[in-house]
Amino acid sequence: MGALPKRKYAKARQGKRRSHLGLALPPLNYCPQCHTIKLSxxxxxxxxxxxxRQVVEIEGSKKKTS
Structure with a gap:
């Protein structure tokens, strides 16, 4: 027989052990052109x-010339 725990550990103990495993928020900045939140x-x-600098042409910002 393999090794077995002597007693059941509490959920609080498990939570304290895993307290540092939370996800970190991604680094967010404001766009200097349009002032919306974007990823760094x-x-x-x-x-x-x-x-x-304008890198990608957005469809909504195209000017119609007809």
């Missing part, structure tokens, strides 16, 4: 800018 080191999903 990522292109802004709202305006498509990165490092104060």
């Amino acid at each position: 080191h990522h292109v802004c999903p709202t305006c498509g800018s990165y490092a104060s």
Whole structure:
């Protein structure tokens, strides 16, 4: 027979042991162009800018010339 615990451990003890295993929030910043919240080191999903340059053309911001 293998090793068995002598007594049942409380759920509080288990929770205290796992208290440091929580997920961390991702680093969020404000976009300097449109001032919406975005992930650090990522292109802004709202305006498509990165490092104060327009990198991605967003469909909503296209101007119609007809």
